[in-house]
Amino acid sequence: MSQWLEDVIAHAEQPASNELAATWLAEQRNSSLKKLKEQKWPTRRTEAWANTSLVSVESRNAKPTPANITSWDKPAIPGLDSIDIYFVGGQLKTDLSTFTLPEGLSIYTLQDEKAEAVAASRFAQIKPERHIFGLINDAIANSGVVIDVAENAIIDTPIRLIHLANDGVENHSRVLVNVAKHAKVTIIEHGVGEEDSVNTSMSEFDVADNATLYHYRFALFTQKALHVGGCHFQVGASSYINSTIVAFGSDLSKLNIDVNYTGEHSNVDINAMYLLAEGEAFDLQSTIEHAVPNGTSNEKVHGIIGDRARANFGGRIHIHRDAQKTLAQLNNRNLLLSRRALINTKPELEIYADDVRCAHGATIAEIDDESLYYLLTRGIPRSQALIMLNFGFIQELINDIEIDPIRAWLTDMLSTRFKSMEVS
Amino acid sequence: MVNMLSIKNLHAGIEEKNILKGLDLTINPGEVHAIMGPNGAGKSTLGYVLSGRDGYEVTEGEATLNGQDLLDMEIEERAVAGLFLAFQYPVEIPGVSNMVFMKESVNAARIARGQEEYTAGEFLKLAKEACKQVQLPLDFLKRGVNEGFSGGEKKRNEIMQMILLQPSICFLDETDSGLDVDALKTVADGVNSQRSPERSFVVVTHYQRLLDYIKPDFVHILADGKIIKSGDASLALKIENEGYGFLGLNYVEEKA
Structure with missing residues (x-):
């Protein structure tokens, strides 16, 4: 048992923490708390944590009570016009009542009784129970929003949810998004931190029939900013999800992605990229449940790992017995910049249907010295040559991004980060 | 006058193995020097050492x-x-377009000289001309660097880069190897078009044939890491006819 988890459970059991919650939320919390108490704190022998150490979090004293932070850095995406909602140190810092929202879009706080109709049947129910940090977040997240996109509503302005915790603070924030039939919305989850902190931010998405979700998750946690998060999707019939994930690494940073198909003829594209420097670690685990026929999924995960950094990737595609005519692709490509850099990659196909097309693969490459020499002999500066040779497979995923300002911002930020990474 | 390229008593090697053992060579602006010599003499090593x-x-x-x-x-x-x-x-570099590669190369030199970088449009025009000059189809500009090019196409691509980069000294390492007569002539024409009083060439070759097209001012024989004989174009003819035997050199395959 970890000190940190003991503190978390003690906090969740205090009557005060439930008083803040709406009735529907209090019920869900109690249910998750019960499950959490039945779970064992993971060790390196727990399969989901075999390559990712929890040492940095387990001996801490937890600070689940929201901290009242008054100033923080606002992460900008130049040129992006978005509805910005800030979660800082476990508090919702944006007054939702100040928004004039487009027709068909509603945003409620987690404590709002009005969220019940949307949230009571979805909160903590799209997210699989096996994620221990998911249960923790269920039990203690006080800051959160429920986003409801009505049938047929096409919301053009992206909604950006910023998750922050500064020095010594924890942020447990929660997002639930309901995209009703024929609706379309863009959600950006922007997590940042470098100081000593803990961030669990969990999001659940219910994408109904014929609906479209564009989703971005930026897990830009570095150094001592610990992060365990999750994005969990439920996909109705004939719907489309496009998710872009960008991660740096820290002492502990892990993201769980779950996709569960409940309706046929839906299509999910996931593009994930990670750039890890120095001693950073990042762990991405995705599980795609093709539970119904005629689903399509295409997941591309590309990473660059430098110095002593460590990446861990697990990509599971589970094709159920009834899920005939599924098309599933999963590809993980890695570039190691140093002899000490490490990648553990485990693409996994589990197929019970007999009429499906699936492909999966993983590659690991190093800098090609001869190509580099060739470019240098033409006068191209070394940093530029390395970008040309090795950034292409990251750029390829960036180029797929629909929103121009995000594409430009990521190209700039990721190429700058890549240039600063040492090749040895 | 400052010599364009001046090499004095150069000793160099790789992994403890000495390959160049006191090489001297002086090249003045506008000159074409051919270097011939048996396999393993150090001809390619000279190119690698000079390029770093x-x-x-x-x-x-x-x-x-x-x-x-x-x-x-x-x-x-x-x-x-x-x-x-x-x-x-x-080298084949899939994923990097030939055009981007050459534009970055040319602009790197321009930045270093304090000149304005070429815009994509300006560069495209120059690249198309150079591409025609070496008789490569224009779609070779869009393809990955040397990706899937035949041996002859790769050599033409090298000459195209040389034309675009406008270097002051060009070291051509067996640019004639693997070329048929037509390709050889195209490559030689490309080189000859770049001859000028300010530009010099070092042409490494095994065959006198190339020197019929690219007339050298000097011919040097490189053997065992040193220049052992220098002369004019007639020296290449003599080697073509007699081999290296008259220099007291017997053909020895380099040990692997």
Whole structure:
């Protein structure tokens, strides 16, 4: 048992923490708390944590009570016009009542009784129970929003949810998004931190029939900013999800992605990229449940790992017995910049249907010295040559991004980060 | 007058193995020098050492380009200073377009000279001309660098880069190997079009045939890491007819 988890459970059991919650939320919390108490704190022998150490979090004293932070850095995406909602140190810092929202879009706080109709049947129910940090977040997240996109509503302005915790603070924030039939919305989850902190931010998405979700998750946690998060999707019939994930690494940073198909003829594209420097670690685990026929999924995960950094990737595609005519692709490509850099990659196909097309693969490459020499002999500066040779497979995923300002911002930020990474 | 390229008593090798053992060579602006010699003599090594390839270590001697210490520069600085190496085996780089590659190369040199970078449009025009000059189809500009090119196409691509980069000294490492007569002539025409009083060439070859097209001012025989004989174009003819035997050299396959 970890000190940190003991503190978390003690906090969740205090009557005060439930008083803040709406009735529907209090019920869900109690249910998750019960499950959490039945779970064992993971060790390196727990399969989901075999390559990712929890040492940095387990001996801490937890600070689940929201901290009242008054100033923080606002992460900008130049040129992006978005509805910005800030979660800082476990508090919702944006007054939702100040928004004039487009027709068909509603945003409620987690404590709002009005969220019940949307949230009571979805909160903590799209997210699989096996994620221990998911249960923790269920039990203690006080800051959160429920986003409801009505049938047929096409919301053009992206909604950006910023998750922050500064020095010594924890942020447990929660997002639930309901995209009703024929609706379309863009959600950006922007997590940042470098100081000593803990961030669990969990999001659940219910994408109904014929609906479209564009989703971005930026897990830009570095150094001592610990992060365990999750994005969990439920996909109705004939719907489309496009998710872009960008991660740096820290002492502990892990993201769980779950996709569960409940309706046929839906299509999910996931593009994930990670750039890890120095001693950073990042762990991405995705599980795609093709539970119904005629689903399509295409997941591309590309990473660059430098110095002593460590990446861990697990990509599971589970094709159920009834899920005939599924098309599933999963590809993980890695570039190691140093002899000490490490990648553990485990693409996994589990197929019970007999009429499906699936492909999966993983590659690991190093800098090609001869190509580099060739470019240098033409006068191209070394940093530029390395970008040309090795950034292409990251750029390829960036180029797929629909929103121009995000594409430009990521190209700039990721190429700058890549240039600063040492090749040895 | 400052010599364009001046190599004095150059000793160099790789992994403890000495390959160049006291090489001297002086090249003045506008001159074409051919270097011939048996396999394993150090001809390619000279190109690698001059360009600064990792793993090649200079143990003694000096090399200057327009009075600057060449051996003290980074690989890319040597290129920007005017050295161009045409590879014997040009490298395939899938994923990097030939056009982007050449534009970055040319602009790197322009930035170093304090000139404005070419815009994409300006460069495209120049690249198309150069591409036609070496008789490559224009879609070769869009393809990955040397990706899937035949041996002859790779060599033409090297000459196209040389035309665009406008170097002051060009080191052509067996640019004629693997070429049929037509390709040889195209490559030679490309080289000849770039001859000028300010530009010099070092042409490494095994065959006199190339020198019918690219007339050298000097021919040097490189053997066992040193220049053992220098002469005019007639020296190449003599080797073509008699082999290296008259120099007391017997053909020895390099030990692997």
